[in-house]
Amino acid sequence: MTDYQKRYQSWLDSPYFDQKTKDELRRIQNDEAQIQDRFYKDLEFGTGGLRGVIGAGTNRMNIYTVRKATQGLANYIISQGGQDKGVAIAFDSRRMSQEFSREAALCLNANGIKTYRFDTLRPTPELSYTVRKLGCIAGIVVTASHNPPEYNGYKVYWEDGAQITAPRDKEIISQVNLVTDYAAVKTMALEDAVSAGLYLVPGEEIDRAYTEEIKKLALQPELIREMADQLKIVYTPLHGTGNLPVRRILSELGFTHVYVVPEQELPDGEFPTVSYPNPEDPKAFTLALKLAQVVDADVVLATDPDADRLGVYAKDRKTGEYVSFTGNMSGMLIAEYILSQKKARGILPADGALVKTIVTTNMADAVAAAYGVDVIEVLTGFKYIGEQIKWFEENHSHHYVFGLEESYGCLIGTYARDKDAVSAVMALCEVAAACRKEGITLWDQMMAMYEKYGFYREGLHTITLKGIDGAAQIQAMMEKLRTAPPTELGGMKVVAVRDYEKGIRTDRNTGAQTPVNLPKSNVLYYELENDAWCCARPSGTEPKIKFYFGVKGTSLEEADKMLENVKKDLLNLSE
Helix, strand or coil: CCHHHHHHHHHHHCCCCCHHHHHHHHCCCCCHHHHHHHHCCCCCCCCCEEEEEECCCCCCECHHHHHHHHHHHHHHHHHCCCCCCCEEEEECCCCCHHHHHHHHHHHHHHCCCCEEECCCCCCHHHHHHHHHHCCCCEEEEECCCCCCCCEEEEEEEECCCCECCCCHHHHHHHHHHHCCCHHHCCCCCHHHHHHCCCEECCCHHHHHHHHHHHHCCCCCHHHHHHHHHHCEEEEECCCCCCHHHHHHHHHHHCCCEEEECHHHCCCCCCCCCCCCCCCCCHHHHHHHHHHHHHHCCCEEEEECCCCCCEEEEEEECCCCEEEEECHHHHHHHHHHHHHHHHHHHCCCCCCEEEEEECCCCCHHHHHHHHCCCEEEEECCCHHHHHHHHHHHHHHCCCEEEEEEECCCEEECCCCCCCCCHHHHHHHHHHHHHHHHHCCCCHHHHHHHHHHHHCEEEEEEEEEECCHHHHHHHHHHHHHHHHHCCCCEECCEEEEEEEECCCCEEEECCCCCEEECCCCCCCCEEEEEHHHCEEEEEECCCCCEEEEEEEEEECCHHHHHHHHHHHHHHHHHHCC
């Protein structure tokens, strides 16, 4: 009997696991591949937490793997003397999110740690805000972000409000890995936790405070009020957490023509109207664009299920078409607006910093340079942007002005330490109002930025390879790219290679090697001629390898052609 078969049998035999779990496992007793996939390993508690398919087994998201992870977190919190500060907990609209968040709270309570668990769904960025607002030692949000409905996840935040980073992430992981006996994990009854004063529920006061913090960041509230009734906005929360907070913020700012897609308004973990609730996917906008045509909307917005990512379409009045904006494009519109407005008012800090990830558009560098703002580059993952905010406050090196990543996430203030689609909606609508005042559209403004800074265009190609074999294939692909990097991509020479795992940048012309001063990560970055680039990295949360790439052209047509050529060469490399 193999190890995974032994694990499978132990779950069937142990009195600890409930009957529903055992019934699910008995249904796969003749499916060797299923048994192997569910039990060949423990669901990995990675640097951000857990993410996986919901179901019974050690390699699945279920109440037992959630409790086990939480017991490890509880042990770590106690080792740090932080148990009296408490832990904030939120969840999204996914399957089992309520149950997983409740189990996490009761495990912490059984370890003597107070919890502040929202009793209804909240956006991930509000959890980030709540951790700091309540002075908690940590936070947990149960979400799988934009993944398909069969997934759920569990992200851990620390007292600064950002997701855990080194070295704390590794320290927590080691504590989680030390928990090997599921039956030894602590839990308690809800009524006992409540009566002991360990289980608390944050209320409307947190929602109000969160909303007010975002509203303070509007740079021209009077302009918004002036132009609000001239702007038509279509919005979809994609069955997630964004509906109430987004509508609240737009209403309180004065926007009167906000049309919510009725079929996608209510929370639903099955995501019945979309195959993939991701605002990066054009198909997710099908119903929103249909409504936009009916009401003649100026702007079409979508937030993902936990409301930390924002997707955007805007109408090009010259053609009548709705144009898709990538996360890089919408982020740059907001950045240009913030920097230009602050500079015009004399409130742009002399030591201002724009923080971006290594796979975010190089237009960010050009925009920052135009306003005399430093660019700080970090690894992929918004937690590294949140970490920079903490460091700025500790060492007084910079004032945070804006942060963004290419995957449709940005943060316009420091009230939270994670990307926030609620504040991004507010900022993007303020930009749209300012454009309307000038008699132009968001697309006109984007074209003006291209003319000013260069036609920067970016792309992403993802290869999904599931299971044990898939993980091995991804590893082999990265090894091939590491040992035999390409000499050119899209007809442009590779001038340097950054290997973030080795921490070295190699100049391809001279062979000179210099250190890359970022944490070690399995990421390869190719610098190309003409300010073009390409990056390869395995996903930290999904069975995927991702190829990011960017170019700079003299026109949209030229840039898009360059982008296609780079992608074509990448596909050949990955075969």
